[in-house]
Amino acid sequence: MGDIVLVGGGHANLSFIKKHNQDRHEDTSCTLVSADRYQYYSGMFSGFLEGIYSLKQIRIDLQDFCKDHNVRFVCDKADRIDQVNKRVIVSSGQEIPYEVLSVNVGSHVQDDIPGAHDHALSLKPNFHFLEVVERIRHSPRTIIVGGGAAGVELMFSLHAWREKNELNSKELTLLTGGEVFEGEAEFAKQKIRRLFQKKQINLVEHERAEEMTTRFVKTNNGEYEGEAILWLAGPKPPPLIRDLDVKKSEGGFLLVTDRMQSVSDPAIFGAGDCITVQSYPHLPKNGVYAIRQANELYENVNRYLKGETLKTFTPQKRYLAILSTGHREGLLTYGKFSIHGKIPWLVKNRIDGSFMKTLRC
Numbered sequence: 140m141g142d143i144v145l146v147g148g149g150h151a152n153l154s155f156i157k158k159h160n161q162d163r164h165e166d167t168s169c170t171l172v173s174a175d176r177y178q179y180y181s182g183m184f185s186g187f188l189e190g191i192y193s194l195k196q197i198r199i200d201l202q203d204f205c206k207d208h209n210v211r212f213v214c215d216k217a218d219r220i221d222q223v224n225k226r227v228i229v230s231s232g233q234e235i236p237y238e239v240l241s242v243n244v245g246s247h248v249q250d251d252i253p254g255a256h257d258h259a260l261s262l263k264p265n266f267h268f269l270e271v272v273e274r275i276r277h278s279p280r281t282i283i284v285g286g287g288a289a290g291v292e293l294m295f296s297l298h299a300w301r302e303k304n305e306l307n308s309k310e311l312t313l314l315t316g317g318e319v320f321e322g323e324a325e326f327a328k329q330k331i332r333r334l335f336q337k338k339q340i341n342l343v344e345h346e347r348a349e350e351m352t353t354r355f356v357k358t359n360n361g362e363y364e365g366e367a368i369l370w371l372a373g374p375k376p377p378p379l380i381r382d383l384d385v386k387k388s389e390g391g392f393l394l395v396t397d398r399m400q401s402v403s404d405p406a407i408f409g410a411g412d413c414i415t416v417q418s419y420p421h422l423p424k425n426g427v428y429a430i431r432q433a434n435e436l437y438e439n440v441n442r443y444l445k446g447e448t449l450k451t452f453t454p455q456k457r458y459l460a461i462l463s464t465g466h467r468e469g470l471l472t473y474g475k476f477s478i479h480g481k482i483p484w485l486v487k488n489r490i491d492g493s494f495m496k497t498l499r500c
């Protein structure tokens with residue numbers, strides 16, 4: 140059989156590598172191309188920012204991981220995919236031939252307002268995380284733009300870290316164009332608002348960011364000053380996907396069937412934030428679904444190579460989400476149910492630790 144090339148060290152591709160090694164496909168070669176030596180686990184970003192986890196706990200060394208799982212590792216950014224000649228072209232100019240491709244490169248952040256792309260801090264790709272932590276921990280005033288789970292969680296963790304280090308936390312602001320924690324149950328939103336109040340963090344809702352300079356975010360209603368401004372305003376497709384000559388979703392993501400296969404190029408499969416499943420266009424882009432897509436991705440890439448019928452991915456309707464709110468407390472939500480306190484954080488800590496363990500052994 141042929142060459143499998145995995146582009147991006149995201150959740151589904153790492154799970155692919157584990158299974159590929161377990162099943163000992165001696166007639167196929169497998170190569171991982173990823174832009175950095177490390178893959179950071181976003182579920183533990185908040186704990187690292189707060190000072191609970193070490194660097195070793197939150198990241199996977201892809202070079203060692205590939206070596207241990209008998210996969211070739213190319214530590215370089217994929218710049219382009221030549222679909223006609225079936226090659227991945229990386230920044231060094233090297234061309235990597237493939238018979239089938241699995242793309243799992245994550246997403247970038249919607250930073251399309253003037254100034255944001257040039258001046259804002261970004262966590263995408265995720266190996267920028269350490270630089271961002273340094274900047275936001277030590278900046279006297281930090282603004283986070285984006286009121287989703289990631290922005291809220293990082294704000295609470297930053298606040299907790301600053302309290303532990305006896306730094307003033309009065310100048311922290313979270314800005315969102317809609318409601319904080321939008322789409323979640325009313326109880327959860329109210330709980331989050333009360334926590335912002337209790338911790339004396341500025342929460343600005345219903346103000347759309349319209350422009351950004353090095354130190355200011357201008358909204359439709361005012362202006363906010365910060366030395367560090369972190370942009371977490373929803374996902375957009377990364378350049379590699381933008382430049383692919385394939386059918387895309389409305390937002391520009393790689394459009395795949397429920398078999399995780401591009402609807403227009405059968406040699407390209409994908410999973411995680413960089414894809415949209417045609418039959419489930421509103422599936423949230425998060426780590427939960429990236430991990431859930433891993434099985435079908437692996438099965439179907441191998442079935443495709445053997446000319447077999449592909450397997451269907453059916454997403455679960457609800458999933459457990461736990462957001463860290465600082466000082467080892469968390470907010471657990473499951474559909475309309477939610478609960479806040481120490482136990483949710485302990486559950487999250489256990490789930491995240493177990494997930495990382497599966498990638499370590």
Ligand SMILES: Cc1cc2nc3c(=O)[nH]c(=O)nc-3n(C[C@H](O)[C@H](O)[C@H](O)COP(=O)(O)OP(=O)(O)OC[C@H]3O[C@@H](n4cnc5c(N)ncnc54)[C@H](O)[C@@H]3O)c2cc1C
Pocket residue numbers: 146147148149150151172173174175177178179181182183184185215216217218243244245246262264265266288289290292293377379410411412413424425426427428429461
């Ligand atoms: C602060 C924060 C907290 C979050 N917490 C959670 C949570 O608790 N639970 C949850 O479900 N989701 C969470 N998310 C969302 C989650 O991070 C993403 O949805 C998830 O990481 C997407 O996984 P992925 O496998 O698609 O890609 P990623 O995990 O983003 O991995 C993509 C990989 O591709 C590599 N790459 C990118 N471009 C290229 C290229 N051109 N060439 C080669 N390699 C490339 C990157 O280096 C990286 O290794 C959080 C996000 C943030 C920002």
